[in-house]
Amino acid sequence: MSDLSTPPANWSDQRWRDLAQAWVGDHLDRAGHRITGPVQARVRPWSLVWRLPTDAGAYWFKANNAGTRFEAGLLDALAHLAPGRVPEPVAVDAGRGWALLPDGGETLRDAFARERDPAVWERVLTGYAALQRATAPRAGELLALGVPDHRPEVMPGLLAELLDDREAIRVGVPGGLGPQVYERLRAFLPEFEARCRRLASFGVPAGVQHDDLHDGNVFAADHRVFDWGDASVAHPFGTLLVTLNSVADSFALPAGDPVLVRLRDAYLDVWADRHDRAELREAAGLAVTVAKVSRSLSWRRALSTPDPARAEYAEAVPGWLAELFEPDKL
The missing domain is CATH 3.90.1200.10 (Aminoglycoside phosphotransferase (APH), C-terminal lobe)
Known part of the structure; x- marks a missing residue:
């Protein structure tokens, strides 16, 4: 559950990045993929997004702030309630507000x-x-x-x-x-x-x-x-x-x-x-x-x-x- 009282994650902190990268790497490894190039980052006040080049194409990691942390759990729920209507996450950590997603192509x-x-x-x-x-x-x-x-x-x-x-x-x-x-x-x-x-x-x-x-x-x-x-x-x-x-x-x-x-x-x-x-x-x-x-x-x-x-x-x-x-x- 999203909780605005939870202290915000410090996305610039190396320890946070190491933890997130380990989580991403572990779930990509379980899917049989590996990162093949530099990660591209986009940071907004409400979320951090990484584009991850892999041997199976691009994947995306998203981390939400406290105010939007519910998104990861919601996306996971919607993928089950309405298959084919939203991207199906590779992995979700609802408590942290993290999601690993396949690339969906052009918008x-x-x-x-x-x-x-x-x-x-x-x-x-x-x-x-x-x-x-x-x-x-x-x-x-x-x-x-x-x-x-x-x-x-x-x-x-x-x-x-x-x-x-x-x-x-x-x-x-x-x-x-x-x-x-x-x-x-x-x-x-x-x-x-x-x-x-x-x-x-x-x-x-x-x-x-x-x-x-x-x-x-x-x-x-x-x-x-x-x-x-x-x-x-x-x-x-x-x-x-x-x-x-x-x-x-x-x-x-x-x-x-x-x-x-x-x-x-x-x-x-x-x-x-x-x-x-x-x-x-x-x-x-x-x-x-x-x-x-x-x-x-x-x-x-x-x-x-x-x-x-x-x-x-x-x-x-x-x-x-x-x-x-x-x-x-x-």
Whole structure:
């Protein structure tokens, strides 16, 4: 389980690196592979990633900070709950937040650089929706793994608590919430609670919600979804916030464009066997609003441990809250 009280790992410490390299080497050896070249590293405040060249192609090691440590255990669970929808880990240490993964090839973003076809997203979204439905009956198990609880019924309390964290939302600080926006958010709390109640009333069960599903987090060849460090157990339709924003930006589409509407409806149709389509569309609009708070919370978790580089990203926490008063792409 992810525990923010756990002291953060010092990824620059040689003893930590030696331990992680031994773990990686041991599991590659069990798989019959060995590292054949220099390891390439990428470090962010929320994770460290190593690209490992081996005699069987590239592998990847990922270590998460305390705020996103649940990702390794979640990925392992999703690989069993929805085979073929996520990368299948070679090894996982859920307690440490470590995962060893095979290379998945180029991303959808890479593929779009050669051939731009937004219709590909219909296949991605319907497959991803099937994954979400598969996780709904096991939502309690995912919460037990430390996946954050962002279900509609808890979101009003989470927003109120977030507004009390003036350091994270940077009230009156350059790049933070202005005092007027802050007071407007405070006044919005009853309305937000009412929207959450309405969203829950449709009866679409909560499941895993990736919360950062864009073309850089999907493999082009098989549409497996990776990078689950922003995920939560939430209303599934909140996914549409980032995804439709990403598609709109990538293909220069205005809000309400028929392409965006078609993608939204293709995604929602996965639930149309049990729910009225008009209600699904209303629920999607509400879920996108709620997901803006979810995005702010996920950024706060990602930046929860000391790191000089986190200042570079700190504006994301208040920035997503301010988006509550901006129009959506739906």
